Amino acid sequence: MSESTIEKSLHTRVAERLIDGRTSVGQPRVSPHGSRVAFVVATASLEKNTTFSQIWIDDAPVTGGDHDNNPIWSPDGRFLAFTSRRSEKQGESTLHVLPVETPGETRSLCAMPDGLGDLAWSPDGRTIAFTSRTQDERYTQESDAWRAPRKVDRLFSRLNGEDWVFDRPQHIYVIAADGTGTPRNLTPGEFQHSSPAWLHDSSALVVSAQRHDTWDSDLATDLYLVPLEADTNPDAIRCLTSHDGDLGFPSVSPDGSTVAFIGRGDLMTFPQNARIGVIPLDSNGASVEDVTWASDGLDRTFLCMAGMRPPLWENNHTLLATAEDRGDNHLYRLAADGSTAPTPLTSGRFTVHSFDAAAGTLATTRSTIDHTPELFVADAQRTSVGAKLAADLLPWEKFAVPTTDGSNDIDAWIMRPADFDESKTYPVLLNVHGGPFTQYGDYFFDEAQMQAAAGFVVVLGNPRGGSGREEAWGQAVLGPKHPVRAGSGWGALDVEDVLAIIDGALERYPFCDRARVGMIGGSYGGFMATWLAGHHGERFRAFCSERSVNNLLSEEWSSDIATTFKTEHGPSHIEDPSPYVDASPINAVRNIDKPMLLIHSEEDWRCPIVQAEELWIALKLLGKEVDFYRFPGENHELSRTGSPIHRVQRAEIILDWFAEKLG
Numbered sequence: 068m069s070e071s072t073i074e075k076s077l078h079t080r081v082a083e084r085l086i087d088g089r090t091s092v093g094q095p096r097v098s099p100h101g102s103r104v105a106f107v108v109a110t111a112s113l114e115k116n117t118t119f120s121q122i123w124i125d126d127a128p129v130t131g132g133d134h135d136n137n138p139i140w141s142p143d144g145r146f147l148a149f150t151s152r153r154s155e156k157q158g159e160s161t162l163h164v165l166p167v168e169t170p171g172e173t174r175s176l177c178a179m180p181d182g183l184g185d186l187a188w189s190p191d192g193r194t195i196a197f198t199s200r201t202q203d204e205r206y207t208q209e210s211d212a213w214r215a216p217r218k219v220d221r222l223f224s225r226l227n228g229e230d231w232v233f234d235r236p237q238h239i240y241v242i243a244a245d246g247t248g249t250p251r252n253l254t255p256g257e258f259q260h261s262s263p264a265w266l267h268d269s270s271a272l273v274v275s276a277q278r279h280d281t282w283d284s285d286l287a288t289d290l291y292l293v294p295l296e297a298d299t300n301p302d303a304i305r306c307l308t309s310h311d312g313d314l315g316f317p318s319v320s321p322d323g324s325t326v327a328f329i330g331r332g333d334l335m336t337f338p339q340n341a342r343i344g345v346i347p348l349d350s351n352g353a354s355v356e357d358v359t360w361a362s363d364g365l366d367r368t369f370l371c372m373a374g375m376r377p378p379l380w381e382n383n384h385t386l387l388a389t390a391e392d393r394g395d396n397h398l399y400r401l402a403a404d405g406s407t408a409p410t411p412l413t414s415g416r417f418t419v420h421s422f423d424a425a426a427g428t429l430a431t432t433r434s435t436i437d438h439t440p441e442l443f444v445a446d447a448q449r450t451s452v453g454a455k456l457a458a459d460l461l462p463w464e465k466f467a468v469p470t471t472d473g474s475n476d477i478d479a480w481i482m483r484p485a486d487f488d489e490s491k492t493y494p495v496l497l498n499v500h501g502g503p504f505t506q507y508g509d510y511f512f513d514e515a516q517m518q519a520a521a522g523f524v525v526v527l528g529n530p531r532g533g534s535g536r537e538e539a540w541g542q543a544v545l546g547p548k549h550p551v552r553a554g555s556g557w558g559a560l561d562v563e564d565v566l567a568i569i570d571g572a573l574e575r576y577p578f579c580d581r582a583r584v585g586m587i588g589g590s591y592g593g594f595m596a597t598w599l600a601g602h603h604g605e606r607f608r609a610f611c612s613e614r615s616v617n618n619l620l621s622e623e624w625s626s627d628i629a630t631t632f633k634t635e636h637g638p639s640h641i642e643d644p645s646p647y648v649d650a651s652p653i654n655a656v657r658n659i660d661k662p663m664l665l666i667h668s669e670e671d672w673r674c675p676i677v678q679a680e681e682l683w684i685a686l687k688l689l690g691k692e693v694d695f696y697r698f699p700g701e702n703h704e705l706s707r708t709g710s711p712i713h714r715v716q717r718a719e720i721i722l723d724w725f726a727e728k729l730g
Contacts, residue, residue: 089513092439092441101425102144105123107137132152133152134152135149141244146164150197151163160178174246182198185197194243198263205234232259237261239252254293259277260278262377267321288312307353328343329378336634344361346359368535374432379424388409417433419433434510436482436510463482465480469567477528480515485519493580494585499527523729532544547637553637556636556646557591558598585607586610587725593617626672626675679697
């Protein structure tokens with residue numbers, strides 16, 4: 068057996084150990100009386116090449132399906148509704164109700180052909196609302212060979228991870244909770260809807276939707292009141308807001324007087340720190356200027372990449388919500404009138420992924436860098452489903468480096484390799500996250516664990532452009548021609564910060580081998596990898612650019628969210644393509660003289676695979692050293708939600724490649 072084969076088998080075992088059988092806890096739901104907690108335990112399986120999930124209550128599973136999710140309690144706490152895939156028909160999702168307080172069989176309420184989620188049980192206990200996609204008749208045909216061509220009229224008709232959506236829009240459905248009757252579609256038509264929230268008298272729902280004709284050009288999302296008779300009287304649907312904000316995740320106060328939500332007001336500027344807003348339920352076309360922004364005392368985003376859910380009313384005056392904060396996610400209490408700054412309810416080096424509360428009981432799921440998400444009630448850990456894996460996980464150290472102008476500091480982390488010996492030096496992998504408006508931090512991150520287990524020092528940080536900080540930090544890399552807040556553009560201040568992070572680590576930690584530094588990034592991080600390879604290649608020995616954007620101009624022509632990048636870069640690419648061209652790393656492809664590894668998914672609509680193809684073709688024509696791997700059947704989320712086998716194969720490719728290139 069050759070040395071390379073031995074290394075490959077070692078790296079395969081590293082990836083399999085961190086993926087196969089990995090368990091995590093999510094979607095906690097506290098019973099109305101506060102005495103019990105339902106949640107989901109998800110487990111990845113390489114043998115079946117899927118992730119299984121079951122509903123647990125307190126300390127044991129209560130469902131036996133393979134894909135049980137989205138638990139919600141009935142208002143009296145006697146029943147638990149959940150979604151599954153228990154239909155014999157391929158692709159169908161099913162809705163079930165499980166008796167909890169009394170003996171009985173699980174009953175099936177309905178089967179939907181195309182997904183089922185966002186469950187909400189009416190306060191009177193009679194009705195369950197949910198979302199599901201409503202398919203055009205063309206989907207009844209056996210294959211594409213029989214289907215008529217699609218006539219596409221709107222932007223955003225095909226979305227990453229969802230495929231075509233304009234001919235299968237997501238609607239709001241209701242069904243009797245006792246199992247009688249069939250689902251009723253309250254919002255038929257072309258428009259998309261999400262996040263149903265009941266009024267206290269069970270007469271209607273507040274939802275987030277794009278129901279105005281110009282939604283795909285003005286990018287507005289509104290809140291709507293949808294009465295239970297809306298399926299027969301669509302004119303009864305009332306828009307609460309005025310098409311001048313991006314508003315989602317509604318939540319109705321217990322007395323039914325007000326609606327809280329997560330949103331942002333400036334539709335032409337991204338990123339922004341999403342805020343918690345409150346409006347009266349009787350609003351009719353309320354402007355974002357009329358909103359009471361309950362979270363304004365904390366300049367952080369409340370739309371967290373580690374987990375999103377609507378704000379939760381504790382009573383008619385206070386709310387609970389999570390916000391990102393310099394690598395952590397924490398839970399806050401907010402005054403609905405915005406009279407005081409949000410108060411943190413959790414603190415420490417961890418991430419709150421999800422939460423729920425009722426009758427004085429607070430449940431959260433939390434992870435750290437060396438532990439997958441577990442259930443906590445108050446501050447007491449209630450599950451240990453990830454304990455076996457946690458025994459092999461590595462911690463990391465947080466440090467800070469100054470920005471090059473000395474105006475601020477940059478949060479960064481370093482993880483020492485497995486079997487670390489202080490007297491030795493090790494190859495280094497610098498990671499850059501996607502977005503750029505996301506953050507690294509104190510949560511379970513399998514990428515770092517795999518790299519460290521394979522013998523690399525792992526370095527990562529949160530340069531300007533990222534989230535978890537004041538809004539100005541995220542907006543620092545807006546385009547130089549942005550009409551609201553001109554910034555440095557991509558490839559300027561962000562690059563300075565990334566280089567400051569790796570320079571700070573090399574200076575501070577002598578076990579880092581300066582001659583063996585590699586760099587890896589995905590999405591915007593892939594942009595950064597290609598940019599550094601073309602502009603600062605002398606600082607590194609090899610680069611991995613995956614699911615990247617290499618040509619910002621073609622990205623704005625072809626992405627599933629094409630036309631939105633002007634909110635970051637400034638002018639429309641039709642009016643003035645120069646900001647897109649200037650910030651495209653492919654322009655410096657002739658300067659690339661270090662090995663490059665390209666990884667891309669063939670069904671990535673966010674950064675279409677043409678982004679990798681353009682770079683690969685250029686590098687091949689120039690005779691550069693490049694390896695290109697294409698993953699079939701996967702989308703932009705390969706590293707996070709791809710099939711377990713593909714995630715192992717991807718990790719093996721990366722670890723093998725860097726082991727060879729860094730020595």
